[in-house]
Amino acid sequence: MVDVKTLLQELREEPYEKIVIRAPHAGTVEFVSSTPGTRVVGPSGTWKEKPGTLLIRLEREKNKKPIYAPQKGEIMALADLKPGEFVQAGQELMTIRHYLTREEVIGRILRQSLFLFLAPEKGRYYFIPDVDIKIKTKGSQSVAVEEGLELFILSRMKRETAIRYTGPSGIIYAIYFDTNDSVERESPLIGVCPEDQLGQIQEVVSRVQSDWEEQD
Amino acid sequence: MDIEKRTQELRDRLKYVQDIFGPDENSNVSMLDAKLNEFILREPSLTKQEVIRQLETLEELFRFLEKKLERELTPMNKVRIVRHPQRICLKDILENVYDNYTEIGGQDDYSIDPSMLIARAYVTRKRGKKVHNQPVMVIGQEKGHGQEFRNGGSVKPWGNAKALHYMKVAETENIPIHTYIFTPGSYPIEDYPGAAQQIAKNLYEMAGLKVPIVAVISEGGSGGAEAIGLADTRIMMSHGYYSVISPEGAAAIEGRLRGGQRADLKLIERCADQLKMTADDNKAMGYIDWKIHEPELGARPEHYDFFRKLRKAVIASTDEIVLNVSGMRMLRSFALKRHKGANVYVRWTLSTRAKERLLWVRYLKFRRMAQGAYLDKRHWFSRGSEALGEVCSSLYSYFRYDLLGRQRKKVSELAEDVHAEIQVVMGRSARYWGKVLSKLFFKKDKKEVDKEELTTLTPWNGSDQNLGQWQYISPQAKEDQSITCPNAGVHGCLDQWAPDLFGEWAGVCSFCGHHFPMEYQWYIHNIFDPGSVREIFSEIESINPLQFDGFDLKLDEAKRRTGHKCGCMTFEARIEGTTVMVAMFMAAFRGGSVGAAEGEKFIRAMERARKKQLPFLSYVHGTAGIRIQEGVNGVIQMPRCTMAVRRYSEAGGLYLVLYDTNSYAGPVASFLGCSPYQFAVRSANVGFAGPGVIKETTGLDIPPNYHNAFQALSRGHIQGIWDRREIRHNLVQSLQTMGGRNLYYR
Numbered sequence: 023m024v025d026v027k028t029l030l031q032e033l034r035e036e037p038y039e040k041i042v043i044r045a046p047h048a049g050t051v052e053f054v055s056s057t058p059g060t061r062v063v064g065p066s067g068t069w070k071e072k073p074g075t076l077l078i079r080l081e082r083e084k085n086k087k088p089i090y091a092p093q094k095g096e097i098m099a100l101a102d103l104k105p106g107e108f109v110q111a112g113q114e115l116m117t118i119r120h121y122l123t124r125e126e127v128i129g130r131i132l133r134q135s136l137f138l139f140l141a142p143e144k145g146r147y148y149f150i151p152d153v154d155i156k157i158k159t160k161g162s163q164s165v166a167v168e169e170g171l172e173l174f175i176l177s178r179m180k181r182e183t184a185i186r187y188t189g190p191s192g193i194i195y196a197i198y199f200d201t202n203d204s205v206e207r208e209s210p211l212i213g214v215c216p217e218d219q220l221g222q223i224q225e226v227v228s229r230v231q232s233d234w235e236e237q238d
Numbered sequence: 239m240d241i242e243k244r245t246q247e248l249r250d251r252l253k254y255v256q257d258i259f260g261p262d263e264n265s266n267v268s269m270l271d272a273k274l275n276e277f278i279l280r281e282p283s284l285t286k287q288e289v290i291r292q293l294e295t296l297e298e299l300f301r302f303l304e305k306k307l308e309r310e311l312t313p314m315n316k317v318r319i320v321r322h323p324q325r326i327c328l329k330d331i332l333e334n335v336y337d338n339y340t341e342i343g344g345q346d347d348y349s350i351d352p353s354m355l356i357a358r359a360y361v362t363r364k365r366g367k368k369v370h371n372q373p374v375m376v377i378g379q380e381k382g383h384g385q386e387f388r389n390g391g392s393v394k395p396w397g398n399a400k401a402l403h404y405m406k407v408a409e410t411e412n413i414p415i416h417t418y419i420f421t422p423g424s425y426p427i428e429d430y431p432g433a434a435q436q437i438a439k440n441l442y443e444m445a446g447l448k449v450p451i452v453a454v455i456s457e458g459g460s461g462g463a464e465a466i467g468l469a470d471t472r473i474m475m476s477h478g479y480y481s482v483i484s485p486e487g488a489a490a491i492e493g494r495l496r497g498g499q500r501a502d503l504k505l506i507e508r509c510a511d512q513l514k515m516t517a518d519d520n521k522a523m524g525y526i527d528w529k530i531h532e533p534e535l536g537a538r539p540e541h542y543d544f545f546r547k548l549r550k551a552v553i554a555s556t557d558e559i560v561l562n563v564s565g566m567r568m569l570r571s572f573a574l575k576r577h578k579g580a581n582v583y584v585r586w587t588l589s590t591r592a593k594e595r596l597l598w599v600r601y602l603k604f605r606r607m608a609q610g611a612y613l614d615k616r617h618w619f620s621r622g623s624e625a626l627g628e629v630c631s632s633l634y635s636y637f638r639y640d641l642l643g644r645q646r647k648k649v650s651e652l653a654e655d656v657h658a659e660i661q662v663v664m665g666r667s668a669r670y671w672g673k674v675l676s677k678l679f680f681k682k683d684k685k686e687v688d689k690e691e692l693t694t695l696t697p698w699n700g701s702d703q704n705l706g707q708w709q710y711i712s713p714q715a716k717e718d719q720s721i722t723c724p725n726a727g728v729h730g731c732l733d734q735w736a737p738d739l740f741g742e743w744a745g746v747c748s749f750c751g752h753h754f755p756m757e758y759q760w761y762i763h764n765i766f767d768p769g770s771v772r773e774i775f776s777e778i779e780s781i782n783p784l785q786f787d788g789f790d791l792k793l794d795e796a797k798r799r800t801g802h803k804c805g806c807m808t809f810e811a812r813i814e815g816t817t818v819m820v821a822m823f824m825a826a827f828r829g830g831s832v833g834a835a836e837g838e839k840f841i842r843a844m845e846r847a848r849k850k851q852l853p854f855l856s857y858v859h860g861t862a863g864i865r866i867q868e869g870v871n872g873v874i875q876m877p878r879c880t881m882a883v884r885r886y887s888e889a890g891g892l893y894l895v896l897y898d899t900n901s902y903a904g905p906v907a908s909f910l911g912c913s914p915y916q917f918a919v920r921s922a923n924v925g926f927a928g929p930g931v932i933k934e935t936t937g938l939d940i941p942p943n944y945h946n947a948f949q950a951l952s953r954g955h956i957q958g959i960w961d962r963r964e965i966r967h968n969l970v971q972s973l974q975t976m977g978g979r980n981l982y983y984r
Contacts, residue, residue, distance in 0.1 A: 047733070071942040084719035085733060 026135050026219075026226045033127055037237075041093055043116040045109045049082035052105055053116075055097060062091035062118060078115055095120035121237040127230050132196060135223055136213035137189050141205045145178035147185075148201050162194040167214055174211065192216045195223065244293055245281075248274055251300055255307065258318050258535060261503065264310075266303045273299060308534040311477070314510040317485060319477045319536035320457040321422070323384035326537045326544075328355050328418050332376060334545035335552065337362040339376065343400050347387040351397025353425075355380040356404045359416075361553060365583045372586050374556070375408035377401050377466055378418030378454075383539075391421040391457065392935070395429065395436040398465045402440045405447055412587045414450040414556045417466040422484060424462035424907075426927035426935060428944065428953060434903070434926035435955045437465045438911025441880040444468040445600070446888070448593035450559040450586065452552050455480050455526065460864070460873055461907045461926070468877040470600050471555040474517040474526040477536040481515035482873040482904075483866045487931075488513060491866060496930065513869045514784050524607055525870050528555065557584040563595040564588070601885060604878045605841070611783040611834030611871035612804070628849075635849045639982065708744060710763030712756050715740035721754070723747040744963050746920075753921035753962055755899045758807075758824045758859040765966045766820075770812035775842050779803035780828075780835040786867040792828070800827045805861075806836035808843040810852070814970050816983055818855050819847035825860025825899055832905050833865035837875030840909065844882040851982040853892040853973055856910055863903025872904070879909035892977025896965070897922045897947070897956070915976050916956040918947035919965065924956060 045051070054076045055062060062075035074091035081087070098119040103109065122130075141147065149157060150172055156165055167173060167187045174185040196213040199205050215223055252270055259267050277296055281289055311319075319325060332339045339359035344350055357376040362369060379391035393401075401417075408415045424433050431439070441464060444451065453469035458480030474480060483491075488509035489501030514520075517529040530544075530551050537544040561584055588596060614621070715737045723731035731749035739745060744764075745754040762771055780803065782789045797803060805827035809820050821840045823830045840856075847854045864872040887893055895910050897918040902925055910916070918924055925945035932940050943949060950956045960968045973983075 068939045069941045082720060082733070083735070084717070085722060087722055087733075 026131055026222055029131055029134060030127075030226055030230070033122065033130065037122055037127075038095070039093075039120045039122060039126075040098065041095070041118040041120055042114055043077060043089060043092075043118065045080055045111055045113045045115055046087070046089075047080070047082055047111045048109065049080045049087070050106050051103055051109050051115060052079040052081070052086075053100065053103075054078060056100060058097050058099060060097045062095060062097060064091055064093040064095075080109075089115075091118060093118065093120040123236050124230055124234045127234055128227055131223070131226060131230070132213055135219065136195055136215050137192065138198075138210040139187060139189055139212050139214060140208045141199075141211050142185065142207070143176060143178065144207045145176045145204060146201065147199055147205055147211055148175045148177065149173065150175060150184070157194075157197075162197050162212075163220065165194045166217065167192060167194060167212075189214060190216065193220060195220070241281075241286075241289055241293065244297070245278065248293075248296060248300060251304070254322065254324055254538075255304070255535065257322055258311075258315050259307070260314070260318060264307075266307055266310075270300060270303055304534045311535070312507065312511065313479065313513070313516050314485060314507045316477050316516055316536075317479055317510055320420075320479060321390075322536070323381075324538045325381070325383075325456070326539055326541070327382055328376075328378045328380045328420060329382070330539045331378075331418060331545065331548065332357055332359060334542065335549040336360065336374070336376065337371075343404060346385075350400055351394045352382075352385075352387050353379055353389045353391050353393045353421075354397035354401050356400065361549075363553075363583060370583065373411070373413045374586075375404055375411075375413055375415045376418070377404060377415060379421040379462070379466075381420050389425065391462075392423060392425045393421060393462055393465065394425040394427065395431045395433050398424070398433075398436045398440055399431050401466050402436075402443055405440075405443065409447050409449050412449060414452065414559075414586050415447070416552055416556075417451065417453045417469060419453060419455045419458045419463045419467055419480075421457060421459050421462035423459035423935070424465060424926070426932050427938070428925055428949070428955070430953050432926070432953055432955050434461070434907035435911045437461050437876075437907040437926075438880070438909075440465045441468055441877055441908050442884055442912035445877070445881040445884040446597060448596060449588065450556050450596065452555045452559070454530075454548070454552065459484060461876070461904055464873065464876045464904075464908065468600075468604075468880075470559040470596065470603070471528065472526045473528045473530060473551055473555060474520060475537065476517045476529050476532045478517055479515040480517075480520050480525065480870060481513050482864050482869050483513070485510035485513065485515075488866050508787070512784060512786050513866070515869065520870055523611075523870060525874055556586060557582060559596070560584050560586055560588065560592075563592045563599060565592070601881050604874070604881050607874050607878060608834040608837065608871050611781070611868060612838050613779040613781045613835070614777060615779065616777050628846075631846070632849050635851065639851050639980070708741070708760075708764050709768060710760050712740040712745065712760055714745075714754075714756075723750060723752050725750045725752050746962055751920060751961070753919060755825075755860075756962070758822060758826065758857075761857060761859065761898075761965070762811075762822075765969065766811035766813055767815070770817075771809050772811070773807060773809045774846070775808050775839045776803065778835050778839050778842075780805070780833050780865075782867065783834065783871050784867065784869050786869075789867040792867075796827045800824065802827055804835035804839065805830050805832065806839045808839045813966060813973065816970070816973050817850075817852055818969075818973070819843050819850075819852045820855045820857060822857045823859060823861045823905070825862075828865060829862035830858070830860040830901075831862050831865035832872060832875055833868040834871045834875065836865075837872075837879050840875075840879050841882040844879075844886045848886045848889045848891060851891070851980050853894065853977060853981055854886060855969070856893070856895045856913070858895065858897045858901045858905070858910060860899040861901050861903075861905045861910075863905065876904050876908035879905075880912055883909050883912055887978065890978035890980025892973070892981055894969070894972055894976070896960070896969075897924050899923070900945075902926065902928060902945075911955075914957075915972065917958045917960050917968070917972075918950060918956050919962055920947060920959050922947045924950045 062077065064074040066072045076088050077091055078089040079086045080089060095118045098117040101115050109115065148154065153165055153173060168191040169188060171187045172184050173187040176183045176185050192214040194212050195215040198210045198212065205211065252274055255267055255270060273296060277292055284292065336359035339357045341355065341357045343356040344352065346352060355378055358373065359376045360371045360373045362371050379393055380388050381391040382388040405415055424437060426433050445468060451469040453467045453472045455463065455472065455474045456478040458467065458478065460482050463480065485506045486501060489506040492509060493501045493505055495501055517526065520526045521529050528551060530547055533541045533544055717736045719736050720733040721736050721739055722733050725731055729750040731747055734748065739754065745756045780793055782793060802824065805824050807822045807824060810817055811820055821843050844854060864875065866872065883893055893913045893915065895913040895916040900923045901910065906924060907926060923945040924947060929940050929944065932938060947956065947959050951959055
């Protein structure tokens with residue numbers, strides 16, 4: 023059983039993710055953003071088509087390759103390199119500190135505290151009618167699951183197959199799929215938590231929702 | 239009450255004048271404003287008689303100054319007039335010009351596209367005691383006095399498809415079509431049927447519609463206007479505009495603005511002026527046949543005299559078109575020529591022969607346009623000898639392919655039939671005797687031969703594989719540097735060394751197949767048989783017909799850099815021994831934009847291909863659209879070239895289009911998009927408007943791969959995607975398997 027409170031405490035102590043930017047290949051390096059503490063942004067746009075902040079230019083064989091910030095955050099540290107210095111592939115160039123958002127914190131907690139039931143095959147998934155009605159009327163947390171329970175219908179190329187739940191007993195805490203979309207193999211379908219942990223998880227999630235301070 | 243009404247009317251008139259003259263300071267407008275405000279302030283203290291007297295004076299002043307302001311109207315003011323919510327719209331015209339009408343194809347916002355309005359209308363004409371109801375199909379954009387759902391007359395692709403559908407209905411019913419153009423431009427989305435492709439379809443079909451078409455232009459914005467504007471008679475309202483692009487769009491291009499930046503007003507006004515978009519300009523250039531005078535400061539719904547004038551104009555135009563192609567016409571034609579709108583009766587249905595004549599007259603009308611918008615410096619002697627050569631070539635084609643060819647075809651068809659008949663009789667006995675003979679002479683049984691063919695390896699023939707040995711190597715291959723594929727982030731492509739990438743690999747990423755752009759020379763040398771390319775019409779030169787500021791220098795620079803006189807190179811070449819006519823649009827020359835010179839070359843090449851029964855290939859190395867600096871001289875190439883394509887295709891040719899790099903706007907929406915065989919080189923982008931324009935005009939964000947060739951293929955806009963290294967092979971295949979009956983090698 024995961025101790026969610028300890029997990030939250032750990033996240034509070036280090037409320038960010040360190041992203042290490044490494045040289046994708048050998049070449050001479052030129053820092054564009056070179057001051058620690060500088061704010062950077064990640065890719066943006068509806069399709070993430072606009073690249074993030076330009077951090078570094080890495081040149082090899084007269085080919086300057088831009089390296090952009092993969093996430094929003096601030097520059098934490100730079101490698102001790104002179105402009106134009108040669109670096110090897112994989113060498114650490116920069117570290118970015120990305121402050122976790124509420125959704126990311128909740129995601130991390132749930133990932134570690136829930137059991138994820140993965141899609142065994144690619145296709146469209148539906149809950150069996152009884153479960154579906156229960157979820158629609160009373161919410162997903164009203165459904166208790168146990169090993170061997172017939173829970174899903176997998177629809178692929180107009181053929182329907184019943185899928186049984188395998189995993190620890192508990193209740194459905196989160197649903198990760200939409201009935202209209204095709205789900206890839208091994209994508210999570212539901213997150214199950216033991217019944218006795220439900221209250222604790224809910225409390226931590228609501229505390230994160232209300233107390234977690236997001237940094238710009 | 240009457241005084242209040244009259245005062246309100248003056249307020250409305252002042253508001254209208256202020257809207258038309260925009261933010262510019264104008265003393266006359268200021269005077270009207272001051273006088274009206276003064277009257278409104280003083281009115282409560284005046285007696286009724288004094289109020290009426292002052293009101294009359296004020297109305298007189300408004301009339302006088304409106305007349306004065308009318309003379310001061312700039313092109314940009316006219317643009318504001320046609321965009322004003324008080325401007326007459328198609329419904330006003332239907333109410334006031336026609337005697338009765340029924341709206342079809344949707345009503346108000348219950349329509350597949352409310353910006354395109356279709357109506358079956360009729361005109362009642364009384365001759366003596368007899369009343370004639372002459373039906374007509376009315377098609378046009380509806381702006382609807384500011385009704386939001388009309389989208390300002392910006393028609394979506396399915397709206398244009400609806401228009402085309404009802405044009406075909408009119409053709410079936412043999413009734414004339416009246417189109418009314420009230421559009422700032424087409425709605426630039428690619429969803430099926432696609433903005434560009436649908437306009438191209440409309441143009442192609444209109445080029446062959448066998449009923450009279452009259453177009454009336456109020457706001458003629460580029461491709462949107464052309465979608466219903468290919469007509470036998472084009473009438474323009476005196477305060478309208480007809481242009482290749484909106485002044486704001488032209489200013490954004492001229493000012494090199496990006497990311498939704500707005501051009502300043504002075505630049506917009508200068509562009510409006512230089513684009514020569516008014517009715518007078520278009521009449522002078524010969525792109526419209528008739529200009530109808532509007533009341534001062536533009537026609538509004540209450541101007542009933544104008545509707546009467548418009549009614550006369552459209553009726554007279556339809557009469558004229560019909561008479562021009564009919565047999566019995568002399569006196570009525572004469573009367574109409576002497577006086578437009580003369581009281582004559584003309585039946586609007588056409589006979590079969592008249593329909594054929596109508597199409598020919600329509601073709602000639604557009605063929606003769608834009609003749610002064612390009613330069614042909616040849617000496618009269620060489621022009622004469624070329625004309626003579628054309629005649630000889632026509633005669634040769636006639637004898638070779640029509641006279642002798644037809645006879646030969648008949649003989650060969652007869653021989654085929656006779657052979658087939660004999661085979662039926664002889665087949666059974668031949669098989670029997672064949673078996674006997676093969677047994678006697680120990681020949682291999684057919685089954686054994688088949689088995690052997692299927693179980694042994696085919697000898698490898700490497701003749702059609704060039705193994706990376708190209709005739710022409712791109713100068714990019716001379717750079718000693720590595721290149722990163724744009725898909726490296728997604729597919730993990732490794733960097734490639736330029737000499738390999740642009741040399742042996744023909745600019746194709748060896749990891750993901752991305753095609754890097756190559757020079758047009760690469761295609762000339764590596765697709766066609768070596769030494770077979772023979773350029774024609776090279777003397778036709780692009781000029782600056784509108785004297786657009788600074789464009790002469792830009793043109794000179796393009797000519798110097800490319801060594802070509804315009805952006806289209808036309809040539810005859812051979813592929814595996816088959817001669818093809820090629821029109822190549824070069825991205826290096828002003829972005830491959832199409833102007834009068836390019837259009838003329840394209841049409842001449844098309845005509846020659848038709849005469850010589852050659853297949854025709856449009857290779858689009860890149861085109862940014864119609865050349866805006868040439869104004870309507872450029873946009874008129876859309877119908878002109880499409881008509882040439884139609885004439886060629888109907889004569890039994892094969893018209894192939896191959897897109898490379900980026901192909902957008904007018905050319906795709908006309909003579910390129912109308913081909914039934916459109917292909918794209920991998921990594922090409924094909925579409926109507928770029929992402930910036932789409933965002934600005936529709937507010938929609940589009941995904942980065944929106945115009946990608948694969949998307950175009952999924953939407954059904956193109957028929958296939960070719961690898962650059964296989965173009966030659968695919969062309970040979972296409973020449974053999976596609977196209978009409980009249981190709982010289984068939």
